[in-house]
Structures are given as structure tokens and as C-alpha cells.
Amino acid sequence: MFHSLLDDGSGVYVEQLRLPLRGKLDTTAFAAAWQAVADTHAVFRTAVVVGGGDDPYQIEVDRIDLPVEQHDLRHRGADADAxxxxxxxRGFDLARPPLARVALLRLDDDEWEAVLTHHHLLLDGWSAGMVLDDLLSAYASLHAGTTPRLAARPPFRAYAEWLRDHPPAGAPDHWRRLLAGFAEPTPLPGAQAVEGEHGTRALRRALPSDVADAIRVFARGHRVTVGTCVHGAWAAALARSANVDDVVYGATVSARPPEIAGSESIVGLLINTLPVRVRVRDDALVAEWLAGVQDQLATVVEVGGADPAEPRRWSAVAAGRPLFDSIVAFENFPSSVPADPVGGVVVGEPETVDSSNYPLALAAAASLADEGPFDLVLHHDTSVIDGATAAAVLDHVVDILTALPDAATLADLPRPEPSALSNRRTFVAPRRNERSPVRDGASAEAEAVLARIWATCSVSTSSAPTTASSIWVATRSPACASSPGRRPRDCASLLATSSSSARWRVSLRRQPRPCPRCRPPPLRRRRPRRPGRSTCCPSSGGCSSETWPCPPTSTWRSRSPRRTMPTPAPSAPRSRR
Incomplete structure (x- = not known):
């Protein structure tokens, strides 16, 4: 919801449920069946409004008309994708219900596709299956000329009230222990900041039946779940690509408390995404390592109702930086496809299309049936991870899962091809729609960025510099020159684009040795249009000349260190040192 409020036109968390149909579809009864679903489940009648204290509230209205638009695309199959x-x-205005609509596409005389477009606030994957069950039940009744009688389910309000009155008691202690000493987010493989529009692409790999069956047998033999194996494969892939042994990523877990009677039948959003921290060491035994991962996932489920913003308070990650940039969701849902036709219509396998604000999101879809293949789907932000790199990441995860049943230690798991994953030393921008809060004249974000540059310099002094000019001096100090891997002519450069998402990047580059007598390049701010009024931070009264301003609304320039001093007159004496 937070990311949607920032940019409701970005398509973040706008999902689609596509249901193929074949046969003589009664379009009037089908539209009425969707309306019956909306009348039964209160989440379809909710909206989000901002209260007087700037806190968002999800409200429920008595009735809405769920839009069902028909599109005749016969002989125009290419237009279906459009x-x-x-x-x-189109997105949604969160303050105006319904946050869902239906498009009925007629692809041929007897071929249809129902497309439910909804905001992720309404439904999780488990709830979507129940909605389809109720839809088909209502359609069968209406097609037969009877009034639909849908199963009574506990309202979503019951879950919201329970969550309000029962915050997870052990969550702070868990996050404090889990994230102690964690200060650097796990780098993404091949991540690079790219200007332009954000977009999400999905890559799919079907794990062969023999590999999937081998993983199931391995999981049963070592008392772990298939989902734990997927999480372990993702953690190992992140660690190998980033060349680290300590990774943090997000796990999407179910938050259906058993204390609520019938919680498994509540329709709504009952999931949460919380951090998981995994140490990946080559000498660790695979079976014991996976058992540890599963224990941690079980603890995350216990605190599944925790505030997702709470964990980062217990970490040492700098302000303005995300705690993690990738997530894993293991989806194990019962099939909603009936074996027999419904009202003379054959129902196909539904397909879910979603997106999030994370650069990488791995979803593993497996049936509750303990047999057959299952799919791996990797969603990647095209402005951060290109298609070739995303494909290499997904292939690496498949390779790890394939080798997992026969591996004794983590050293036996395959490593990525060096040519496939290039881990560039760049700091990726804040995620889509993720904007750091402005504090003290926008200096909070500046301090975080400068601290990252200072960490790059690896200089041991009593205090870190607070301005770009002082960092320029520090990188030329004797301490920096003698630091491991540093050269006297290396300098740190801070680049800020003028895009609305304030993309930052830090790099080390080699430059010619400047004149010994030249001063560090000061920063200059463009003159305000009116005296006494800053164009940087109107709300804060302007920025001082020593702090880095807000990137989206101001422009700063740095004088080049190649500046040369005028040649002194012949009569002027030169001093030697």
C-alpha cells in the first residue's frame, strides 16, 4: 500500500488472474456471478483513505458494482496482450472502490478468457483460489436458473481486529538477535542503475518431474519441506553471485493465525514479507544447514503479523537503504480447476500475473499433490536487472536445486558462470517508488550517501567526513594512500541523477594527480530565483552550503580537480619543502 500511495500509476502491486474458458459461455450469468462474489466478500468493497493523522485506513462500503467489460477479439488474437x-x-485509485475489475475477452467463437485485475491489497494467492471456487459455483447456479448460495466464510474484518489486538510479542527480540551486526544489504547479481521507465518481466522455468521428485524424496528423508529447499537454493545463489557468506532476503509467509476459527477460509490479504538471514559456508552440511533455514522460517511464520517496517530498526543498515532487495515466495495452493465442465464450460488452468517493488522476486508454484513438476518464476525489474542476467540467476537456482539431493556440503553445490553474472560494484538506486524520508533539511539522505562513500575509502580516522569536499581531501590523504587496494590518485565521486526516484551511485575512478597547491573542489548551488529562498528544500528553509541537497529538486556542480594554478611571475620567489 505504501508504494502504491507514492505512485498509483506505476502498476506496482497491480495483479491479474487470468482464467481460460472454452464452450458456450453465458456472458450475462457470468457477469452476475462476479457480482455475487463481490457482494459476498467484503474485501471487494473496501478502499484506503488517509485519516487526519496521515495514517491510512481500509474502509468498507455497503455495496459496489464490479465492472465487467467485454472485448470481442475474434480474429484479432494479437490484441489480447494489449x-x-x-x-x-490503468491502475487504481485506492480511495475509490472497487479496487478490482473484470475484462472478458472473446478470443474465438468458443474460446474466452476472464481477466480479473485487482490490487494486491485485496487478495493473496490462497484467497484467489477460493474466489475462483465461489465464482464457478455462482455461475453454475445462475446458468441453471437458481439463486447462488455461496459458502459462508469468516470476514476479513475478523483478521484485522485480531491483528490489532494481538501484536507478535516476541518479534522485537527475534529481529534484534537475527539482524545483530548486519550492516550491508546483500548485493544483487549484475545489478546496475539504468535510467528510464521501470517495468517488470517474468521468466519461467519448469523443474522436470524427475528433479522435482528427487527433491521431494530428499526433503522427506531429512525432515524439511520442499519450500525450505527452494529458500536454501535462493540463499546459496545470492551468496555465490555476491561472493559473500551472509545474506538477507525477504520471505513471503502466510499470516493466517490458528487462533481465529476458520482463518484458512478468510478471503483477503493474509501474508507478510519479512527478512530471513542465512549464513552460507562451504563446510556446512547440507542437511543440517537446511534444518537451520527451516527453523528460521518457522520463527518468521510465528511473527508473521509483525510490522514489516520494524525489522530494519534492529539492523545497522544505513538510513535510506533497503534491508533486502529480493524476496522468495513458495506457493503451495490446492488446484481450483474442476474436472468436469461448469455450466457447459470447460475451465482451464488459471494464471497469475503480478509485480512488486523488489528488483528480484522468486516464486515457486507447486501443487499440494506430492508428484509432478513445479514451476519457478523469477520477476525482475528491468531497470535494475537485465533479461540476460535474470535468466542466468534463474538457471543457477535450477542447477542448485538439481544438485541439492546429492550434495554433502555446500561446497558441492554449483557456482555461477563468471561470464553469466557480473556483479558490478555499484550501489543500486532505491527501489521503485521507495523514497527516503526527508529530515533536517534533507541532510539525512545526504549523510547516508556520504557514509557509504566514506566506507568505500577505507580510511581509519577519528571521525568520518560530513561533506563531499572533506571526502575529496580524505581520499588524497596519506592514510588513504596507504590503505589496502588504494592508490594516491584514486578519488571517490558521487553521482546523482535528476530523476524523480533520486538514483545514487558511488564509484572509484582514477584521475590525474592534481596540483599540490590547489584546494579541494567546493560544491556550488545554483542561485535561487528569489533572494533568501532555497530551491532545494522549501519545507526545511533551505540547505546549508555544507550538506548535499535533495537530488530530485536541486542541481549541484563540482569543479573539476584538473584545475591548474596560474604560473607565478619570474620574480616571485618559490619556496621549497
Missing amino acids: VRAAERA
Whole structure:
């Protein structure tokens, strides 16, 4: 919800549920069946409003009309993708219900596709299956000329009230122990800041039946779940690509408390994404290592109702930086496809299309049936991870899962090809729609960025510099020159784009040795249009000349260190040192 409020036109967390249908579809009864679903489940009648204290509230209205638009695309099959994309691009106004709509595409005389476009605030994957069950039940009744009688389910309000009255008691202690000493987010493989529009692409790999069955047998033999194996494979892939042995990523877990009677049948959003920290050491035994991962996942489920913003308070990650940039979701849902036709219509396998604000999101979809293949889907932000790198990451995860049953230690798991994953030493921008809060004249974000540059310099002094000019001096100090891996002519450069998402990047580059007598390049701010009024931070009264301003609304320039001093007159004496 936070990311959608920042940019409701970005398509973040706008999802689609696509249901193929074949046969003589009664379109009037089908539209009425969707309305019956909306009348039964209160989440379809909710909206989000901001209260007087700037706190968002999810409200419920008595009735809404769920839009069902029909598109005749016969002999125009290529237009189906355009309609689907246009439905997602429309987005939603969170303050105006319903946060869902239906498009009924007629692809041929007897071929249809129902596309439910909704905000992720309404449904999780488990709830979507129950909605489809109720839809088909209502359609069968209406097609037969009877009034639909849908199963009574506990309202979503019951979950919201329980969550309000029962915050997880052990969550702070868990996050404090879990994130102690964690200060640097796990680098993404091949991540690089790219200007332009954000977009999400999905890559799919079907794990063969023999590999999937081998993983199931291995999991049963070592008392772990298949989902734990997927989480372990992701943690190992991140660690190998980043060349680190300590990784943190997000795990999407179910938050259906058993204390609520019938919680498994509540329709709504009952999931959460919380951090998981995994140490990946080559000498660790695979079975014991996976058992540790599973224990941690079980603890995350116990605190599944925790505030997702709480964990980062217990970490040492600098302000303005995300705690993690990738997530894993293991989806194990019962099939919603009936074996027999419904009202004379054959129902196909539904497909879910979603996106998030994370650069990488791995989803593993497996049936509750303990047999057959299962799919791995990797969603990647095209402005951070290109398609070739995302494909290499997904292939690496498949290779690890394939080798997992026969591996004794983590050293036996395959490593990525060096040519496939290039881990560039760049700091990726804040995620889509993620903007750091402005504090003290926008100096909070400046301090965080400068601290990252200072950490790059590896200079041991009593205090870190607080301005870009002082860092320029520090990188030329004897301490920096004698630091491991540093040269006297290396300098740190801070680059800020003028995009609305304030992308930052830090790099080390080699430059010619400047004149010994030249001063460090000061920063200059463009003159305000009116005297006494800053163009940087109107709300804070302006920035001082020593702090880095807000990137989206101000422009700063740095004089080049190549500046040369005028040649002194012949009569002027030169002093020697």
C-alpha cells in the first residue's frame, strides 16, 4: 500500500488472474456471478483513505458494482496482450472502490478468457483460489436458473481486529538477535542503475518431474519441506553471485493465525514479507544447514503479523537503504480447476500475473499433490536487472536445486558462470517508488550517501567526513594512500541523477594527480530565483552550503580537480619543502 500511495500509476502491486474458458459461455450469468462474489466478500468493497493523522485506513462500503467489460477479439488474437497490458496500466485509485475489475475477452467463437485485475491489497494467492471456487459455483447456479448460495466464510474484518489486538510479542527480540551486526544489504547479481521507465518481466522455468521428485524424496528423508529447499537454493545463489557468506532476503509467509476459527477460509490479504538471514559456508552440511533455514522460517511464520517496517530498526543498515532487495515466495495452493465442465464450460488452468517493488522476486508454484513438476518464476525489474542476467540467476537456482539431493556440503553445490553474472560494484538506486524520508533539511539522505562513500575509502580516522569536499581531501590523504587496494590518485565521486526516484551511485575512478597547491573542489548551488529562498528544500528553509541537497529538486556542480594554478611571475620567489 505504501508504494502504491507514492505512485498509483506505476502498476506496482497491480495483479491479474487470468482464467481460460472454452464452450458456450453465458456472458450475462457470468457477469452476475462476479457480482455475487463481490457482494459476498467484503474485501471487494473496501478502499484506503488517509485519516487526519496521515495514517491510512481500509474502509468498507455497503455495496459496489464490479465492472465487467467485454472485448470481442475474434480474429484479432494479437490484441489480447494489449488489452491485458492496458488493464494493468490503468491502475487504481485506492480511495475509490472497487479496487478490482473484470475484462472478458472473446478470443474465438468458443474460446474466452476472464481477466480479473485487482490490487494486491485485496487478495493473496490462497484467497484467489477460493474466489475462483465461489465464482464457478455462482455461475453454475445462475446458468441453471437458481439463486447462488455461496459458502459462508469468516470476514476479513475478523483478521484485522485480531491483528490489532494481538501484536507478535516476541518479534522485537527475534529481529534484534537475527539482524545483530548486519550492516550491508546483500548485493544483487549484475545489478546496475539504468535510467528510464521501470517495468517488470517474468521468466519461467519448469523443474522436470524427475528433479522435482528427487527433491521431494530428499526433503522427506531429512525432515524439511520442499519450500525450505527452494529458500536454501535462493540463499546459496545470492551468496555465490555476491561472493559473500551472509545474506538477507525477504520471505513471503502466510499470516493466517490458528487462533481465529476458520482463518484458512478468510478471503483477503493474509501474508507478510519479512527478512530471513542465512549464513552460507562451504563446510556446512547440507542437511543440517537446511534444518537451520527451516527453523528460521518457522520463527518468521510465528511473527508473521509483525510490522514489516520494524525489522530494519534492529539492523545497522544505513538510513535510506533497503534491508533486502529480493524476496522468495513458495506457493503451495490446492488446484481450483474442476474436472468436469461448469455450466457447459470447460475451465482451464488459471494464471497469475503480478509485480512488486523488489528488483528480484522468486516464486515457486507447486501443487499440494506430492508428484509432478513445479514451476519457478523469477520477476525482475528491468531497470535494475537485465533479461540476460535474470535468466542466468534463474538457471543457477535450477542447477542448485538439481544438485541439492546429492550434495554433502555446500561446497558441492554449483557456482555461477563468471561470464553469466557480473556483479558490478555499484550501489543500486532505491527501489521503485521507495523514497527516503526527508529530515533536517534533507541532510539525512545526504549523510547516508556520504557514509557509504566514506566506507568505500577505507580510511581509519577519528571521525568520518560530513561533506563531499572533506571526502575529496580524505581520499588524497596519506592514510588513504596507504590503505589496502588504494592508490594516491584514486578519488571517490558521487553521482546523482535528476530523476524523480533520486538514483545514487558511488564509484572509484582514477584521475590525474592534481596540483599540490590547489584546494579541494567546493560544491556550488545554483542561485535561487528569489533572494533568501532555497530551491532545494522549501519545507526545511533551505540547505546549508555544507550538506548535499535533495537530488530530485536541486542541481549541484563540482569543479573539476584538473584545475591548474596560474604560473607565478619570474620574480616571485618559490619556496621549497
